[in-house]
Amino acid sequence: MCAADKLLKRIEYLRNKMTDVAxxxxxxxxxxxxxxxxxxxxxxxxxxxxxxKNRKKVK
Structure with missing residues (x-):
């Protein structure tokens, strides 16, 4: 799993946790x-x- 995928999983986890806590x-x-x-x-x-990532694609 790449770093971006791990980051997205953490973001989704925190969104759910924040909703529950709030x-x-x-x-x-x-x-x-x-x-x-x-x-x-x-x-x-x-x-x-x-x-x-998008800037690297343009070059």
Whole structure:
């Protein structure tokens, strides 16, 4: 499994976890916010990876 696939699996896991935690503890609970921040970082990383990959294809 490549790095992008692993990253996508982690993103999907965190999305599900964030939803569960937010429904149980509230959207502004410290745990929900922490998961959301980690998810944001991973989504930014994934977008950066896609952008880099697309630039290499153009060259």
């Amino acid at each position: 429904m149980e503890k509230g959207f502004t609970s410290p745990e929900s916010v922490s998961i959301s921040q980690e998810l944001d970082k991973l989504l930014n990383l994934y977008e950066s990876m896609k952008h880099t």
